[in-house]
Amino acid sequence: MPGAGRLAFDRVDDGATANGAEQAARQLIGHDIDALIGPFGSDAVVGALHLYVAAGIPVFLPAATIDLGALPEGVFRLCPNDRAIAQAILDRIRERGFQTIRVLSDGSPHYLALKSKVERLLATAAVSTDDIVPAQHPMATVFLGRLEASRDWLRGFRQGGEAEPVLFSDDAADPSVTRELTSMGDVEALAVPDSRDLEGARPFAAHHRNLFGEEPGTYFHEVIAAVQLVANLALRRAAQSARSVPPCFDGVPTVFGPARFVGGENERATLVWKNLGAASTGVVFSQEARS
Template sequence: MPFCIGISAIFESSRTVHARTFLMAVNHFINHHDTHGLTFRFEDDDASYDGGRRAAQRLLDQGAQVIVGHFSSDAAMGALPLYRAVGVPVLLPAATKQDLLGMEPHAFRLCPSDTGLVTLLARRIRDDIPGARLLVAHDSTDHGESLARALISTLAGSNVRLTLTLEQADAVVYCGRLNNSIRYVNTLLNRRRDLRIYLTDDALSSWFIQNTPPSDTLRIVGLATVDPSQALYETYYLESLAAMQIAATLIHCQDRLDTLRTTLFTTVLGDVRFCDGENRYARAALWKIRNQRFVPSTSA
């Protein structure tokens, strides 16, 4: 019987270009790797809690033995308890919410968590603009709210002063999904062009560059790449492809959870080893835009 890999995310590129990136990574794996003995099942999770639950149940009904996906933290929150109940492992390429893994011993994250992202971001804000008045804004998603809470907690007791009004701010951090980040930045730059602007990982996309005006003061925190040339890939592409590579190695494993907890995997992302569900080699980096491309500003 073929080994079944369940694949789930939001698949409508009209709603987010990350859908196209994810499917490109999956298709690359299917077309360029040994898939003998593998079968694939796809379910759209709507990037929502309820959508995640529906997709998870459908994948389990189709016999999925390992899951790659649930990009959004919202969908992952809904889906993970269903997988836990039957012991199916989940490889999360992009869901950063810090407490996702707390009760989920079967979930394994390839990207940095909220803590990894905001630790670097907070340090850079403290170092670059000590004593600054900072506005922390976010969208209504679980992803955005979680990152904003983590950042505020990390900055507590520092010399950075939080403000609730744009007029009083020296810098702004916006935590949210890609299209929301684009809308926020475009509105912000129409009102204030003198501010330092920091965005979170979902905005690390060429779609952002294409749909916002240039800004020398803008930085985006996201995944650090092993090789600078990998910055040419869309964010989440390497994480998704690496998740597919790891999932395929489980085909002959008797205890898949133990294999995921104890094995050093060699992937397109570099070495991956999980400790308490986190990729111990995942690192955050701050990126800037130069000549219509992302280039590293610094890394953790």
């Protein structure tokens, strides 16, 4: 990776909370960092992004999908945003012909906000939720939540005898969600592409398998793309002997192809639907994410 040798990493755990992220931000800013890859959690972004922006530190968001409206200057999101996720959920519901939907969340601030966004889209599309038609059993359930919460909810849902199809949001796109279930049923999760879908990511995924003996996790490729952009920034700063090089990345090679950002959003961000209920995870629907 060109420029990677110039990078040194300082890692801080923000606990994926707003308060933890604020404390981590003050610590990292005090360390005089040149760029940030993170925060990873959407709730953490709320607590810390303004601090990095005020300090003039370029921020690369690999996994935080929260809808922030217009991203501040110097902030670059690699993953899709919640507007794209909500639209992809609506499109999938339409594709599968579901007329009544139950929408649930894990109760976290981010996923409560996404739940409201999905419900508003469903209302404009004339898709009923079980809150609107309580006597009618829903044709499917949408659960929006973090990985552990999604796994626990699905286990209780299936053990309680509920058999309708389930659509999960992106954090649940992991085989562990259904691993312990003897009868998992129809379960799909919205996800970002893996190395099978991204030719440029395959060498990195192979290296990950050699090091750790397993496939990379969700948002691995977004992290690699962020590192590629930071390495490019380091090279340009070294060439000009300055820290004030503008963070402009159009055309920079990444695992997604040449970078292209519009309003800080990655124009190459992509969403896929993965069937977690099948014997092997596979792409069943793909949609290019657009903000």
